[in-house]
Amino acid sequence: MALQLYADPCTVNCRKVLAGCHLIGAEFELIYRSYFAGEHRQPEYLALNPNGMLPALKDGSFVLWESDVILQYIGAKSAPHTGYPADVRARADVHRWQTWSSAQWFPACYPYLVENAVKPLLGQSPDAEVLAASVATFHRYAAVLEAHLRGRTWMVGEHPTFADISVAAPMHVHTFQKLPLDEYPEIRAWIARVEGLDCWKRTDPLPHFPPPAG
Ligand SMILES: N[C@@H](CCC(=O)N[C@@H](CS)C(=O)NCC(=O)O)C(=O)O
Structure with missing residues (x-):
């Protein structure tokens, strides 16, 4: 199953994850949640990230938030790439x-x-x-x-x-x-x-x- 990234591309921490994924060629499905429409405060999203902040990641039943850790997780799961060095x-x-x-x-x-x-x-x-x-x-x-x-x-x-x-x-x-x-x-x-x-x-x-x- 594809990684599902809940994000609004206009925000700092969502762009970070989107750009990081593109840097290393990681595939994901973008599930758009509008920051300006307040969709990060809706109950359905709060069930994923109780902080009410974008982004969040779903990998099957595993849910992860904190943008840098999301990138580290995706980097560790992906094929080796200079964008996330193994050393x-x-x-x-x-x-x-x-x-x-x-x-x-x-x-x-x-x-x-x-x-x-x-x-x-x-x-x-x-x-x-x-x-x-x-x-x-x-x-x-x-x-x-x-x-x-x-x-x-x-x-x-x-x-x-x-x-x-x-x-x-x-x-x-x-x-x-x-x-x-x-x-x-x-x-x-x-x-x-x-x-x-x-x-x-x-x-x-x-x-x-x-x-x-x-
Ligand atoms: N430490 C968090 C910060 C996430 C964050 O600040 N997200 C902003 C968008 S860039 C947000 O959703 N803010 C909503 C709010 O504060 O109500 C991360 O890196 O994921």
């Missing part, structure tokens, strides 16, 4: 950056997503105070990423991996988010490389966003 240290390195992205980078980028991208879509104005309060945290972790990328093409090793996908996801609409990237040439060059990947192009979220409220 123990390389794999741990990929996991390290996936965890860093969930724990530090996603919260650092999220206020910019909500205030500058999502609120305007809903006809609301960005909250300047929220954005001002987010600046220090953003720069703290952007500096970590910038330093790591210096002298590297990809986050781990010589090929794009789940680490690149998981770290790129929270900044996937960085132009709309208005992320303050001016002082980070390594991040800008790297995200441009990610944006050149076929798996990233195939998961462009923009067609899945609702039109801005007028």
